Amino acid sequence: MSAHETTFPPDFTFGVATAAYQVEGGIENDWAEWERAGKLKDPHQRCDRAVDHWNRYEEDYGLALDVGATAFRVSLEWARIEPERGRVDGAVLEAYRERLLRMKARGLRPVVTLHHFTHPTWFHRDTPWHRPESVEAFRAYARVCAPLFKGLDALVISLNEPMVLLLGGYLQGLIPPGIADGPKTMAALENMVRAHVAAREELLAVLGRVELGISQNMLAFAPDRWWHPMDRALVRLGAQAYNHAFHEALVSGRLRVNMPGIGSTRVDVPGARDSCEFIGMNYYTRAHLRFIPRPPFIDFKYRDTRGRGLTDIGWELWPEGFGQILGELGRYGLPVWVTENGVDDRDGQRRPSYLHTHLQQVLAARARGLDVRGYLYWSLLDNFEWLEGWGPRFGLYHVDFETLERRPTPACRYFKEIATTRRLVPPEAVAQPSAAR
Template identity: 80%
Template structure:
């Protein structure tokens, strides 16, 4: 790597990411119901107070600025804002407005996600995503959210990882709403695309031109058996469906999914064409795909192919796939934002090296002409990690889940050094 490729430009943004349910605490939504039903890997785990970011938000903003962050990604919790269908909680709206204004006061640009997996408890019963009415319900919610962002110069993410929501919630039945139906999955996918379009329109009509997009989880894929043509076919089909179908729908207006025997969609949505100002990428790992002769015909495996050791959540540490992922999204001709990237590192010792190897790939992608404009680390804090409960630790700051004390991990110093110095240096 040439010297010039080891330097981030002055306008490159370093920031951190969170989501409401995982950090705020005190939220009653579909995931809270899921927990009470014992549907987590640890059946007795509860998010509950989370890490009490709702009360400690200014402390957490100071922690973000202490590591050199100039952007802070949050989500707005739909269940707080609209706890009953059609009834919006003004106190919750004012609370989010106050927190966003304080964020700006701390020198942090808001990156605001309207939907990060969770729903009000009424949603799946009354207007689930596989029904067309869901689009109008989300449009109305988005309009109220847009009003919170007046004068903040926020970047807006309509949906976080829509394909994860669909794969887990509609195809596997592993997360809310717990459906396992390929046809309903494709109906829900279409409505999510349409919901993005109407949400973007509401944001634009309220605020003028605002950079709006989605945040898509993107995996590197490899065949589990390099010699097996069915495994190789799964890599092609799975990569297109999982990584690119949603992005391509927002680029071309054509929604295309082709996973024979699992789920298929071929829908033209002209209003979705060119409906994102940026491409949001969440990247963590690589998965090896194996064909199995029973529905859904795909088996995911994480392999430690390079002897680096799997991360503590069991994923492959594969920075090489980050570069390939960034090359792949260059096709959309839009600025790219890394909206999540991070490691479950429960000892706190691996994270600086992880940051170094993955930021190296960001610079390599920029050198190849990929317009990567920002990097948001997942996450500022250890938090409640969905089905995994309280085990994983992705935070730059370690959180004592009993006392809620935040303590810096070694990665804080490394992140600060790169974010403020703009140069990629090797961790000590």
């Protein structure tokens, strides 16, 4: 493959991504409790009905097909399936099975996440991640979910962005469970690796084989002061702990994390070695790290170093970091799936350029020999963005949050052009309908 390749192979997958709490609506879980406690950036916002994907899933499958997608990433909502500890809602399992079967029947490969940040309301009280009981709780959940995947050829993700959950929920206390405790962070990290292994065992017992991995948020890092040795050291430590430690544990069986001033762990996890079939990565931006001489010893910021302008959520536009991290993933010798990549673009005009520059990096990585199998854009729809609430707009489709009408943005036509022709062309080469938003 040429280093300047502009064509994706016929078996490359273009798809879209969502997550249950952010789109389904009507879910009672730990995030719903967090909102009622006024802990979002806007304490008056609520997810509530979200964008009603629970009832509009057929419509949304159609929207995915309309942009040329052949895969659709969803998550299962643990709080729907097991609203009380030990009580499984069979009707919800049947509903999820029907949705996945319909997805498959319409030509969309299911990409299914077991855990995408949220928990049943009982979880943090009875089996929090920093206690060993969490592993068996997750095992039991995976066991009841396993039959959902029969005959689907699904790509399964055990855990979405475990390091984001741990840093936000266990170190900074900004998201559920709202803990700020270094040793508990390390204990929770170990148990999440064990939970992945437990889920794998349950899925294999039912299915015989499974394509299983995690989706890891991966940041490009840079020293805030290029000349400062401590800033440069933080970049090395941050990249290893944040981007790679979890993946390395699932490949080597050894979890090694060192976060000075916070905690460290060195443990061999039984069953973790070779416990994934692919590497899942989510990429959005780059962070500049600065050493500060007091706990937690690290500060970070997003900087517009090239005059490109920050995204509407305030993140640096840095596709070069996407290419850098894709290159780093070659160390694992496994297929790679881009399970999330997207931009908060509230007027919808910058997203085609974002797609172009980031898909260039995918092609370049493939040209270097990396086995990148697919690219899932985050997200099909504008949705509820966690602490940010209803402000950001990542969707290929603009959603009117009052009427829930879905309308295509200019990126829809551009995404479809690439997904259906397999050729990466500049956005200006794709004509836009005059009525597009």
